[in-house]
Amino acid sequence: MIDVIHAVPRTLAAKVWDDHLVVAGEDGTPDLIYIDLHLVHEVTSPQAFDGLRLAGRPVRRLDLTIATEDHNTPTVDIDKPIADLTSRTQIQTLRNNCAEFGVRLHSLGDIDQGIVHVVGPQLGLTMPGITVVCGDSHTSTHGAFGAMAFGIGTSEVEHVLATQTLPLIAFKTMAITVEGSLRPGVTAKDIILAVIAQIGTGGGQGYVLEFRGSAIRSLSMEGRMTVCNMSIEAGARAGMIAPDQVTYDYLFGRPHAPTGADWDAAVAYWDTLATDADAVFDAEVFLDANVLEPFVTWGTNPGQGVSLSDSVPDPALIIDPNERASAERALHYMDLTAGTPLKEIHVDAVFMGSCTNSRIEDLRLFASIIKGQKKADGVRVMVVPGSARVRIEAEAEGIDQIVKDFGAEWRFAGCSMCLGMNPDQLAPGERCASTSNRNFEGRQGKGGRTHLVSPLVAAATAIRGTLSSPWDLGLQTAGLGTDSNTAGGNA
Amino acid sequence: MDKISVVTGVAVPLKRANVDTDQIIPAVFLKRVTKTGFDDALFSAWRQDPDFVLNNPAFAGGRVLIAGPDFGTGSSREHAVWALRDYGFHAVLSPRFGDIFRGNSGKQGLVAGEISESDLVALWAAIDAQPGIEASVDLVAKTVTIGDFAVPFLIDDYTRWRLLEGLDDIGLTLRNEARITAFEEHREAWRPRTIPIQPVQPIQPIMINDGAGE
Ligand code: SF4
Numbered sequence: 140m141i142d143v144i145h146a147v148p149r150t151l152a153a154k155v156w157d158d159h160l161v162v163a164g165e166d167g168t169p170d171l172i173y174i175d176l177h178l179v180h181e182v183t184s185p186q187a188f189d190g191l192r193l194a195g196r197p198v199r200r201l202d203l204t205i206a207t208e209d210h211n212t213p214t215v216d217i218d219k220p221i222a223d224l225t226s227r228t229q230i231q232t233l234r235n236n237c238a239e240f241g242v243r244l245h246s247l248g249d250i251d252q253g254i255v256h257v258v259g260p261q262l263g264l265t266m267p268g269i270t271v272v273c274g275d276s277h278t279s280t281h282g283a284f285g286a287m288a289f290g291i292g293t294s295e296v297e298h299v300l301a302t303q304t305l306p307l308i309a310f311k312t313m314a315i316t317v318e319g320s321l322r323p324g325v326t327a328k329d330i331i332l333a334v335i336a337q338i339g340t341g342g343g344q345g346y347v348l349e350f351r352g353s354a355i356r357s358l359s360m361e362g363r364m365t366v367c368n369m370s371i372e373a374g375a376r377a378g379m380i381a382p383d384q385v386t387y388d389y390l391f392g393r394p395h396a397p398t399g400a401d402w403d404a405a406v407a408y409w410d411t412l413a414t415d416a417d418a419v420f421d422a423e424v425f426l427d428a429n430v431l432e433p434f435v436t437w438g439t440n441p442g443q444g445v446s447l448s449d450s451v452p453d454p455a456l457i458i459d460p461n462e463r464a465s466a467e468r469a470l471h472y473m474d475l476t477a478g479t480p481l482k483e484i485h486v487d488a489v490f491m492g493s494c495t496n497s498r499i500e501d502l503r504l505f506a507s508i509i510k511g512q513k514k515a516d517g518v519r520v521m522v523v524p525g526s527a528r529v530r531i532e533a534e535a536e537g538i539d540q541i542v543k544d545f546g547a548e549w550r551f552a553g554c555s556m557c558l559g560m561n562p563d564q565l566a567p568g569e570r571c572a573s574t575s576n577r578n579f580e581g582r583q584g585k586g587g588r589t590h591l592v593s594p595l596v597a598a599a600t601a602i603r604g605t606l607s608s609p610w611d612l613g614l615q616t617a618g619l620g621t622d623s624n625t626a627g628g629n630a
Numbered sequence: 631m632d633k634i635s636v637v638t639g640v641a642v643p644l645k646r647a648n649v650d651t652d653q654i655i656p657a658v659f660l661k662r663v664t665k666t667g668f669d670d671a672l673f674s675a676w677r678q679d680p681d682f683v684l685n686n687p688a689f690a691g692g693r694v695l696i697a698g699p700d701f702g703t704g705s706s707r708e709h710a711v712w713a714l715r716d717y718g719f720h721a722v723l724s725p726r727f728g729d730i731f732r733g734n735s736g737k738q739g740l741v742a743g744e745i746s747e748s749d750l751v752a753l754w755a756a757i758d759a760q761p762g763i764e765a766s767v768d769l770v771a772k773t774v775t776i777g778d779f780a781v782p783f784l785i786d787d788y789t790r791w792r793l794l795e796g797l798d799d800i801g802l803t804l805r806n807e808a809r810i811t812a813f814e815e816h817r818e819a820w821r822p823r824t825i826p827i828q829p830v831q832p833i834q835p836i837m838i839n840d841g842a843g844e
Contacts, residue, residue: 185664193666194800202823203822303814405818408818
């Protein structure tokens with residue numbers, strides 16, 4: 140018998156890394172890694188372009204670079220000049236830079252404008268086995284396709300524009316295995332909030348997280364993107380999910396997806412990417428999907444979350460003195476009292492949007508709950524699609540009308556109240572149930588209070604005016620959330 | 631980045647210690663969108679004072695800054711180096727530097743050389759005797775010379791090599807140009823390309839642009 144020499148078993152992350160190695164580092168010096176796709180937006184790119192200009196360098200690969208306007212764009216009156224001068228300057232600077240260097244740009248008003256992490260996948264540019272960078276921490280979103288995707292700083296943006304590579308030290312790997320089936324009404328957002336609550340906001344530091352297990356496999360691409368999007372909130376460099384038929388179905392036929400023989404070659408390669416059976420991770424975490432409930436944050440970091448059926452935790456019971464102090468400070472900022480059932484907390488606003496939950500399926504989930512209902516009195520509800528194309532698709536399905544009939548605002552695409560760089564902000568003291576990813580102090584507006592939730596919880600909360608699970612609506616809940624649990628594929 | 635071996639120009643004495651990056655460039659200037667145009671921002675608070683050294687016509691066109699100890703401490707802002715470079719400084723000498731500032735200097739083509747405190751006093755005295763005199767900072771010999779008075783300065787070998795070769799991080803990576811190109815030649819056809827735009831659905835404006843700045 141011929142001896143078979145087995146290669147060392149490798150993880151998904153290691154395989155993608157190895158296939159992008161331009162120069163292997165020696166004696167602790169970094170590897171030089173090739174970048175397949177560079178996404179650009181107006182906030183972190185100005186000085187990078189200026190650096191190129193100063194050094195007289197061109198953009199090395201215009202065909203691997205794409206820009207969109209998102210952070211500063213208004214979501215109403217988009218045909219009028221942007222009122223805020225800093226915002227207007229940043230957008231105009233991006234337009235000038237893209238024109239000068241020849242970078243493809245999707246401006247406000249263009250059908251492919253939108254949040255950079257919604258635009259990449261929707262165009263079919265994000266695909267398995269590639270490296271993706273962007274001057275934005277939530278670049279981890281693209282890892283849902285089995286890509287190695289991570290955020291970079293402005294000097295690195297310049298480095299990638301000039302060289303299409305980055306000097307990097309390999310990341311460690313952490314397996315996050317989620318087994319079981321989600322109950323109706325429980326979604327991808329609840330999985331990732333529960334993961335972060337379990338490992339903490341620093342738990343993923345230095346790691347690439349690989350999400351695996353039957354509960355992850357059962358998620359649609361949109362759900363997988365929600366999970367990977369928030370990997371960064373656990374401190375991780377990136378999050379990844381091995382590609383499978385769900386990935387291929389989502390990708391097939393999109394504008395930039397490979398076609399014909401290229402598609403077949405790609406799929407043959409993508410099928411080899413899954414982590415080998417004997418591969419060893421640097422760390423492992425397990426989560427039981429069967430017992431998960433809709434989740435909500437009570438504090439001022441994404442790790443401060445509990446099941447919606449719980450009460451606001453008592454800081455006095457926290458043993459770690461730093462955690463305790465942080466919880467006390469959070470409760471003070473959030474104006475909450477330990478022991479209050481979360482479902483008794485009234486909100487002033489509901490924000491449905493952001494690169495975590497603003498894709499068509501998220502909007503469908505939200506609409507499925509509010510359809511035929513009226514929002515609670517005194518609650519401001521804002522629905523912001525992730526991209527112009529998502530907005531158009533939603534309007535074709537009548538979701539805009541459902542939103543308006545409900546009494547909510549239907550807006551144009553952008554980051555919006557996720558970070559309030561545009562006028563969409565909370566007033567001081569206002570409390571918001573938000574489908575975004577960060578509940579930091581002042582994130583959604585100075586003095587604003589954020590509770591991170593899923594689209595289903597956002598919808599139920601908008602109806603009742605208090606933090607609510609779809610289970611509280613007394614509706615027929617069978618089938619709730621199944622969109623996000625089954626193979627989606629709305630390509 | 632240009633190769634640097636000798637920097638010669640008007641020497642400016644900054645007779646202050648603990649000049650942190652907030653004093654080099656106040657935070658209010660960080661909103662700008664360029665890497666240049668910070669010359670007016672350099673020491674902007676101090677420049678309100680007519681007696682500040684940069685307002686002395688003798689030191690116009692300053693190129694070599696000779697500063698008190700602990701220069702460039704505080705926040706990591708790269709803007710501090712940009713502002714010095716924009717103003718026209720190519721070298722800063724001080725008995726001690728903030729670590730991040732020193733690192734940023736090397737990356738942006740600003741020579742940051744460490745001199746002894748006694749040499750600092752001697753250099754200041756030489757400038758006081760003849761305001762507007764030029765200094766010559768020799769990166770090869772690692773000396774700074776004013777008139778016929780020369781003192782040594784320290785700079786780490788790696789940074790010195792990069793400055794002599796004119797290599798920033800990007801320049802260093804581009805030394806692997808051949809290997810990057812070779813890698814690109816084997817890049818599979820299925821991998822993403824942003825252009826040409828494949829007109830599956832034509833890209834068409836659905837709204838007019840906001841017309842900002844036009
Ligand atoms: S939606 Fe929020 S988190 Fe996502 S890119 Fe925009 S600002 Fe960042």
